[in-house]
Amino acid sequence: MSAEPKGYRERSRKLLAGENPRAAVTKATLHHFHTRERAYAELPIEEWRSYAEGVKNHLLSHLEHYLDQAERSLTAHGVQVHWAETAQEARAELARLVSRYQVKRVVKAKSMLSEELEVNPWLESLGVSVLESDLGEYVVQLAGETPSHIVGPAFHKTLADIQALFAREFGTPPQAAPDVLAAAARSRLRQAFLEADMGISGANFVVAETGTVALIENEGNIRITTSAPRVHVVLVGIEKLLPRQRDLAPFLTLTARAATGQRLGNYVSLIRGPKGGDPDGPEAVHLIFVDNGRLRLLADERSWETLRCLRCGACLNACPVYRQTGGHAYGWVYSGPIGAVMAPAMLGSRAAGPLPYASSLCGACAEVCPVKIPIPALLLAGRQRAVLEGEATALERGVISAYGQAMLNPALYRAGARALRLGRMALPWLRAWSDGRGGLQPSPKSFRELWSER
Numbered sequence: 201m202s203a204e205p206k207g208y209r210e211r212s213r214k215l216l217a218g219e220n221p222r223a224a225v226t227k228a229t230l231h232h233f234h235t236r237e238r239a240y241a242e243l244p245i246e247e248w249r250s251y252a253e254g255v256k257n258h259l260l261s262h263l264e265h266y267l268d269q270a271e272r273s274l275t276a277h278g279v280q281v282h283w284a285e286t287a288q289e290a291r292a293e294l295a296r297l298v299s300r301y302q303v304k305r306v307v308k309a310k311s312m313l314s315e316e317l318e319v320n321p322w323l324e325s326l327g328v329s330v331l332e333s334d335l336g337e338y339v340v341q342l343a344g345e346t347p348s349h350i351v352g353p354a355f356h357k358t359l360a361d362i363q364a365l366f367a368r369e370f371g372t373p374p375q376a377a378p379d380v381l382a383a384a385a386r387s388r389l390r391q392a393f394l395e396a397d398m399g400i401s402g403a404n405f406v407v408a409e410t411g412t413v414a415l416i417e418n419e420g421n422i423r424i425t426t427s428a429p430r431v432h433v434v435l436v437g438i439e440k441l442l443p444r445q446r447d448l449a450p451f452l453t454l455t456a457r458a459a460t461g462q463r464l465g466n467y468v469s470l471i472r473g474p475k476g477g478d479p480d481g482p483e484a485v486h487l488i489f490v491d492n493g494r495l496r497l498l499a500d501e502r503s504w505e506t507l508r509c510l511r512c513g514a515c516l517n518a519c520p521v522y523r524q525t526g527g528h529a530y531g532w533v534y535s536g537p538i539g540a541v542m543a544p545a546m547l548g549s550r551a552a553g554p555l556p557y558a559s560s561l562c563g564a565c566a567e568v569c570p571v572k573i574p575i576p577a578l579l580l581a582g583r584q585r586a587v588l589e590g591e592a593t594a595l596e597r598g599v600i601s602a603y604g605q606a607m608l609n610p611a612l613y614r615a616g617a618r619a620l621r622l623g624r625m626a627l628p629w630l631r632a633w634s635d636g637r638g639g640l641q642p643s644p645k646s647f648r649e650l651w652s653e654r
């Protein structure tokens with residue numbers, strides 16, 4: 201997967217300087233933050249979160265068993281199951297299916313895994329046209345961009361941005377109302393659904409016990425993507441299983457509440473296989489289980505908990521850092537707190553660059569996470585990993601080493617603390633830190649001085 205997290209600082213500075221994306225992201229994330237708050241308040245949410253954490257932990261500690269069971273259940277309904285250890289293998293599997301079914305046109309439902317695997321450019325390189333059917337994804341595709349949020353790919357766009365884009369693409373009036381814009385997209389997409397040979401989707405869950413593929417959405421596009429074309433391909437990470445059918449209902453509502461503050465998505469599709477004797481539905485359903493580094497995460501005691509992630513985006517909406525820049529600053533497919541945690545584990549510390557530091561560690565992400573992923577602790581582990589792998593800067597190493605010396609020598613500690621208080625504004629790198637924060641005044645006396653006075 202192409203990833204450029206190293207340029208995080210430069211991209212953030214640029215995004216912070218522009219008003220539009222910042223205002224759009226803040227507005228959209230705050231809206232979802234508050235709707236989630238209200239939806240959580242209707243449940244004994246701590247019990248639900250503990251239940252969801254427990255189910256996912258059980259699944260992850262018996263993953264091989266449930267993957268075997270899922271394959272048997274899916275196959276029993278006529279779903280053809282494939283396995284891909286890497287992104288290359290997943291793309292090669294897709295290429296085989298494209299050639300086998302002589303596919304020329306694909307419609308795609310929103311899927312972060314397909315972004316991770318870079319499916320669109322791959323299919324286009326095979327001469328296949330790909331159209332995103334989710335409205336936000338479609339906007340991003342038309343603009344030649346990538347999604348900036350797990351749930352709201354176009355959160356960074358204002359209404360004026362989309363009006364200008366659609367005026368250029370479809371000739372809609374420059375001040376067109378949102379329903380006019382949606383109608384313009386719908387008429388183009390409707391034709392694409394009818395002409396597509398293959399529909400590609402992700403999956404919110406695959407139930408191992410029954411082989412049910414569950415998808416949540418609000419627009420109805422996933423239902424058409426998975427049923428109108430003659431072939432449906434599901435791309436799913438190996439961690440997206442649920443053990444039992446009875447786990448599905450609570451996970452569906454928990455995901456919707458965390459993501460958008462709805463009690464349930466407008467549409468929930470439960471797919472069991474090809475159409476068989478039914479008049480509607482695809483002739484063939486293929487499901488590709490993708491590892492692409494997930495087993496490595498599972499074996500890592502600092503990162504395995506990220507595999508509980510439901511990709512609900514609640515941690516992005518809660519994060520005061522993400523809200524200022526949006527997802528493009530992060531430079532890879534997964535942004536926000538969960539992206540900053542996954543980057544060092546999946547890409548390595550060098551490639552992840554400063555992402556584990558893109559957090560104030562306020563803990564808001566962990567408070568909202570429906571599966572209780574301890575994101576701040578994992579961010580700290582990412583920072584520790586960077587130091588252990590030799591990625592700390594010379595300045596950071598120097599400061600920590602000086603701090604260690606000072607902590608061993610009380611006189612040195614006192615002198616250092618005094619010098620820092622007095623010299624704060626004189627040191628350019630400290631001024632750079634304090635310039636971004638309001639009202640930071642050093643105490644006239646140190647804690648030790650106050651303590652000895654008492």
Ligand code: SF4
Binds near residue numbers: 513
């Ligand atoms: S880490 Fe938690 S809050 Fe963030 S996307 Fe994953 S499940 Fe949602």
